[in-house]
Amino acid sequence: xxxxxxxxxxxxxxxxxxxxxxxxxxxxxxxxxxxxxxxxxxxxxxxxxxxxxxxxxxxxxxxxxxxxxxxxxxxxxxxxxxxxxxxxxxxxxxxxxxxxxxxxxxxxxxxxxxxxxxxxxxxxxxxxxxxxxxxxxxxxxxxxxxxxxxxxxxxxxxxxxxxxxxxxxxxxxxxxxxxxxxxxxxxxxxxxxxxxxxxxxxxxxxxxxxxxxxxxxxxxxxxxxxxxxxxxxxxxxxxxxxxxxxxxxxxxxxxxxxxxxxxxxxxxxxxxxxxxxxxxxxxxxxxxxxxxxxxxxxxxxxxxxxxxxxxxxxx
Amino acid sequence: xxxxxxxxxxxxxxxxxxxxxxxxxxxxxxxxxxxxxxxxxxxxxxxxxxxxxxxxxxxxxxxxxxxxxxxxxxxxxxxxxxxxxxxxxxxxx
Numbered sequence: 001x002x003x004x005x006x007x008x009x010x011x012x013x014x015x016x017x018x019x020x021x022x023x024x025x026x027x028x029x030x031x032x033x034x035x036x037x038x039x040x041x042x043x044x045x046x047x048x049x050x051x052x053x054x055x056x057x058x059x060x061x062x063x064x065x066x067x068x069x070x071x072x073x074x075x076x077x078x079x080x081x082x083x084x085x086x087x088x089x090x091x092x093x094x095x096x097x098x099x100x101x102x103x104x105x106x107x108x109x110x111x112x113x114x115x116x117x118x119x120x121x122x123x124x125x126x127x128x129x130x131x132x133x134x135x136x137x138x139x140x141x142x143x144x145x146x147x148x149x150x151x152x153x154x155x156x157x158x159x160x161x162x163x164x165x166x167x168x169x170x171x172x173x174x175x176x177x178x179x180x181x182x183x184x185x186x187x188x189x190x191x192x193x194x195x196x197x198x199x200x201x202x203x204x205x206x207x208x209x210x211x212x213x214x215x216x217x218x219x220x221x222x223x224x225x226x227x228x229x230x231x232x233x234x235x236x237x238x239x240x241x242x243x244x245x246x247x248x249x250x251x252x253x254x255x256x257x258x259x260x261x262x263x264x265x266x267x268x269x270x271x272x273x274x275x276x277x278x279x280x281x282x283x284x285x286x287x288x289x290x291x292x293x294x295x296x297x298x299x300x301x302x303x304x305x306x307x308x309x310x311x312x313x314x315x
Numbered sequence: 316x317x318x319x320x321x322x323x324x325x326x327x328x329x330x331x332x333x334x335x336x337x338x339x340x341x342x343x344x345x346x347x348x349x350x351x352x353x354x355x356x357x358x359x360x361x362x363x364x365x366x367x368x369x370x371x372x373x374x375x376x377x378x379x380x381x382x383x384x385x386x387x388x389x390x391x392x393x394x395x396x397x398x399x400x401x402x403x404x405x406x407x408x
Contacts, residue, residue, distance in 0.1 A: 030368060037374075038367050038383055163364040208363050209356075244367065247384035257384065 002126025003180030004313070005144065008062035009278045010055070011170040011268050012047035018166060025160050035166060040243030040262070044153075044168035044269035052085055052152050053092040053099070059150055059171035059274075060100055066146070066175060070100065073175075075128050075145040076107040079121035079273040081114050081167075081301070082151055082158055093148070102146065114301030115239055116190065116309040118273030121147045122176055123188045123311070129178035147174045149273035161270075161302065165241045168269030172277035183280075186294070186312040187226035189218045196306035207306060212245070216252050219298055219310040226294070226312035234293035234315075236260045237279040239300060240270045261288070275299065289315040328402040330377065335398050338372045351395040363388060373401060380408035 125145035150171025153159040196207040261279040301307040339349040382404040
């Protein structure tokens with residue numbers, strides 16, 4: 001069963017108040033007030049170092065469990081929101097692999113589900129490792145995959161999702177195994193809705209109406225597949241889209257708001273695919289998860305179509 | 316359900332309705348004035364984004380803080396429903 005062996009997150013200490021982004025992003029005074037008052041976004045992280053490679057390395061540097069185990073890493077998956085982040089032929093992922101001593105691993109990027117790509121990458125990593133074992137290719141004990149995420153907010157599109165969220169910089173690194181016993185994935189459900197393409201904006205109003213019911217449906221689907229009741233979920237690890245979305249999700253789900261880990265939204269914003277990992281670390285640091293607790297991770301990716309995704313874990 | 320039946324201050328609720336219809340008239344730029352019985356989604360096409368802008372304008376104009384975290388949009392069918400919610404779930408700001 002797919003399991004998270006170790007998680008490391010880097011959130012830059014440098015923060016920019018939302019008000020300071022009004023000029024560069026062309027936000028009205030009303031939009032800034034909305035972000036602050038109802039969306040709960042006060043500031044976002046911005047790493048002064050312009051290098052994406054070094055941003056990812058800062059997360060990987062905290063992954064102590066990787067030291068001395070590099071030879072076990074068979075796959076490196078980079079989960080990303082933005083389709084393109086560097087001009088050809090630069091490839092930050094391959095540079096990170098070389099720097100980490102993972103040049104032997106098969107490395108590729110997962111980006112097709114925007115901010116939901118992080119959960120997809122975990123599922124893919126587990127499936128790849130499990131398939132290798134099933135095919136008898138498991139020549140060494142305990143092969144691993146490294147799932148990276150994190151991006152630079154380098155364009156307007158990478159800084160703002162209009163009227164919804166502001167992106168913050170940060171990165172995560174997660175070691176995944178196929179048969180581990182820590183943070184085991186019990187179920188994964190996703191629903192890709194190609195009709196919600198933000199490039200055309202044709203169905204934006206419908207996406208607003210169906211956003212929460214669609215996310216709730218996929219969360220319930222994951223719970224059903226895991227045979228876990230929502231009442232038995234200790235915490236929800238959300239994507240950091242904004243506060244009001246999760247306040248209303250809780251009304252819809254009839255789930256206590258204080259069991260959704262929303263701590264990182266005000267100070268970090270929506271950290272692309274790294275939200276769930278950052279919120280996992282926060283849940284652990286706050287002592288919210290005890291051995292055996294079940295928790296639910298949820299994310300929505302909106303871009304070239306919308307993806308609603310949820311994953312149930314046992315800590 | 317009337318404001319009286321819900322235990323709300325009718326005068327304050329009327330203040331909320333007046334402010335709300337005035338703001339909606341401006342936000343939606345409609346030819347006809349907005350009235351209390353109009354349906355928010357079907358008639359006015361109010362998006363969740365515009366709904367939040369409406370809440371913010373009401374907070375500013377009426378000098379209140381609205382408990383938006385308790386607002387279940389699916390239960391708010393008409394302008395009057397929303398005014399009743401605001402009148403019952405706000406405090407001086």
